[in-house]
Amino acid sequence: MAGKFDPQNAQNLMEAQTYWNLLEKVAPRELKLTKLDDDIFNHAIEFFPEFSENDYAKLVKLDEDWMKSADGKKRWRTFINSYENKVKDYNFGCLIRTDARQEYGETNTIFVTRMQASFVPIYSSPHSTQNGCI
Numbered sequence: 001m002a003g004k005f006d007p008q009n010a011q012n013l014m015e016a017q018t019y020w021n022l023l024e025k026v027a028p029r030e031l032k033l034t035k036l037d038d039d040i041f042n043h044a045i046e047f048f049p050e051f052s053e054n055d056y057a058k059l060v061k062l063d064e065d066w067m068k069s070a071d072g073k074k075r076w077r078t079f080i081n082s083y084e085n086k087v088k089d090y091n092f093g094c095l096i097r098t099d100a101r102q103e104y105g106e107t108n109t110i111f112v113t114r115m116q117a118s119f120v121p122i123y124s125s126p127h128s129t130q131n132g133c134i
Contacts, residue, residue, distance in 0.1 A: 062098045080115040
C-alpha cells in the first residue's frame with residue numbers, strides 16, 4: 001500500500017518548480033532544454049501543424065481532452081516513441097501547465113511524458129514573447 005502523499009517531497013513538483021524558475025530568469029527565445037531542441041522543433045512543426053494556427057492558441061491553452069482522445073493518443077505516441085533512443089527518459093512522467101498564461105497549480109497542471117513536457121516550450125520558444133511563453 002502506498003504511503004501518504006507528501007507534496008513537499010514529490011519529484012515532479014520539484015521539476016516543475018525548477019522549470020518555473022528557469023522561465024522567470026531566461027527569455028523563452030533563449031531557453032534550450034536539450035541538444036536536440038532544433039530537431040524536436042522541426043519535427044513538431046511537421047507533426048503538429050495545428051499548434052501554430054490562430055496565434056498558437058492550442059499551445060497557450062492545451063486541450064487535455066484532445067490529448068486523451070484516440071487520435072491525440074495515437075499522434076502523441078508516434079511523436080514520443082520516435083525519441084526512444086535519442087532522449088534519455090523520453091517517456092518519464094512530468095508535470096506541465098495546461099494554460100501558459102497561468103502559474104503551476106492544481107487546476108492548471110497535467111501529468112505528461114518528458115517529450116510532451118519538452119515539446120511545448122521548444123515549439124513555442126521561437127514564437128514566444130520576451131517576457132514569457134506565448
